[in-house]
Amino acid sequence: MEPVFRPASEAELCAVMTWALGESVPLELVGHGTKRGYGRPLRTERLLDMSGFSGITLYEPAELVLEAKAGTPLAEIERAVAAEGQMLAFEPADWGPLYGVMPGQATLGGVVACNLSGPRRTTAGAARDHVLGFSAVSGLGESFKAGGRVVKNVTGYDLSKLLTGSHGTLAALTTVTIKVLPAPAETRTLALLGLDDRAALGFFGAVARAGVDGSGLAHLPLAAALRISLDEVAREGTAVTAIRLEGTSTAVEERMAELHRLAAAKGTVAILDRDRSLAFWTSLRDVGPFVADHGTNALWRVSVPPASGAAVVAALAAGRSIEHFFDWGGGLVWISTPLADDGGVAAVRTAAASVGGHATLVRAPADLRAAIPVFEPEAPALAALTRRVKESFDPRSILNPGRMYPGV
């Protein structure tokens, strides 16, 4: 096992960073290390373990803000906000199980660094929309902060956005301030059985046009549907299209009546009550259907304009054995491909690009992740800008170097 630094204060972290900078020793940043398999494999010899920065430092429910050290387990934060009837509205996913790690280990910093969000992304936004501010130590060995503790703030550049989703390549986050929101009083899901991809995505469109704002819009074709336990699917042996409604009980009831009317014309309908609804969306959020393919398949996360989701899959499925499901009303397609042919990278990227989307190789053996671009390659001018941003925060490339792109 590689040597580990586990600083517990900003001063200690600065000291580690200053040393690494002076010696040009690259570091791999981890929280609890649940997503070490995500991104291009690193060739670092030392781990920088951030889990020493732990604990909620401020939580003011009435102000809708929470601040915690970056290594705080997300589960601890979710417990604290649930106790006040609140939630992290971006519904952070737990990808631990995808990489063979027990669930419930992820830290706040890791979730933010990977900009993970769940099915509610379409209505509530992603992690990037909920980070209000942070403190960090950059690859220059200097501590700095940005943003603030209030929801509305445009003072200076929005570095919170820059750091969110930067995969630890720009700075080591020490504290993060996030926005919290009231949790909905009621949540229920309508499951519509038997639609094909095109019909399902078309149905999402019809639902949106009817003004029924579902806070989860997912479609699982039969193969993927059979991989989550849903009695209705097992019984009917069909695909399932799911729409989640959240809000006051009156709001959910009103919308459900409208939704039911629209759905009944399309096929068999089942209603998932609160508990089943929660279990279903948690499983979907954490890419439950494809957790078990570890080592045998490449897992792609394809982000496209929602209405083109089905066309992307149709183009890919021709002559290939893939499995897939849709989240975000069709805008997020999870695709599991055989490892042969570099995990089908050429076909996946061509299909995504043809509709203006992009593809990320979320899980694959390290040799494949080293051989092909994990994140969508950028056009030359943008790639050059990305490199300049990286260099301006981490000139000696000591923070997760090469995690995102060569040299970045």
Added chain:
Amino acid sequence: MKMPPLDEAVLARRDELGAALRAIVGAAAVIDNVEALRAYESDGLTAYRQAPMLVALPSVTAEVASILKLCGEREVKVVPRGAGTSLSGGALPLGDGLLLGLAKFNRILDIDYANACAVVQPGVTNLAITRAVEREGYYYAPDPSSQIACTIGGNVAENSGGVHCLKYGVTTNNILGLEVVLMNGEIVRLGGKNFDAAGYDLLGVMTGSEGLLGVITEVTVRLLKKPATARAVLIGFAANETAGDCVAKVIAGGIIPAGMEMMDRPAIHAAEEFCGSGYPLDVEALLIVELDGNVREVDEQIDRICAIARACGAVSIRSSANEGERLAFWAGRKSAFPAVGRISPDYYCMDGTIPRRRLPEVLRRMTEMSARHGLRLANVFHAGDGNLHPLILYDANKPGELETAEKFGAEILTLCVEVGGVLTGEHGVGVEKRDLMGTMFTESDLAHQQRVKCAFDPAGRLNPGKVFPILHRCAELGRVHVRKGQVRFPDLPRF
């Protein structure tokens, strides 16, 4: 307000530059006569004026790219401008700089209902987007009070908000993609019609960058479906404290209204006189709370809010009976600035954000400052998210009053930071709050922000003199301050 010194060498080459610009955009799209230049001498922060050296009005991205490349090569500073409604001097021209007007980029390129988005040029006004899609029941959510005039490009550059951003977010939460021209003439596309962009979130960084990082030439905005119904309630209170208390209790009760605005007595009276919205005049504070959604849901929430308000001691409650009344409630609030403009020769609008619970204290201390400076104050306030808009009333024709107003304003903003808030919630730093950045940020904080600037615009030619109190040279910021061997191996637990 100190601006960078004029570059005489650049001024001497003004005519040459004008000719080169004409070759790019045509003679009609370059303005160089003194009279016409004066039309651009300020933005919405009219206390500061400075005519630009030249104005160019490109109409396609390739022209913007050629202009920026030219200005880069000739060492000319560039200030982008949308509609010029910025309240922080973000679009204040430079005497030795080119003002790049985006007004001709005024087309809506693509309305895509299937993906609930629209692709528009940056000079399209905020309201024009909603107007173009409302017949299909859609709208663009962020609604700054200046929405008739301000451009979407300016909205992105300032990350503008509006009275409905409590529930629907500000600009950054409502855009999906951008086309941006960098100072070196390169064109980059960030995001698209999908929900998340690849790579670093440069879309997020561009939003709120105040024209310092790149020129926005195309914006993809999200469209939302108009809720089935919306109703607003006017709630009057005998004291600011109880109004503030009511706001906190609504949020603590798990309700996030579509909008929750507060006005104090002077603002209520000015707005009522201007608009005749039907505001009660015998109260100290007025809340406008809007709920939207399905009919029964809205009714139920309104009942809950009224109950909370009564428990907090509300002295008057009136909910809108129809759409006309709802719009009238908002008309007063949305024209609060011009309304205050009628009761005073000049006003100076502030924009700090505070943790909501500090409101009573901040209002009290602002009242003390008002007495001390001898200038009246009217307050409108995005109460739901703690964003204050104190309006300082003054008369620029009275010697010293502008300076007093500026001093008063700076004290208010410093107070916002002191209680845990920030200098600006939605209007931007610009030139106005530039010199106060040090109250919120350390040297290192500001240096890291400037490093982003260096990655986008290493020569610092785009909108210099704004946002940062001191402009460090990029070479200086890029220096690594550690030499090998000088730092001992840190004494930390390792295994």
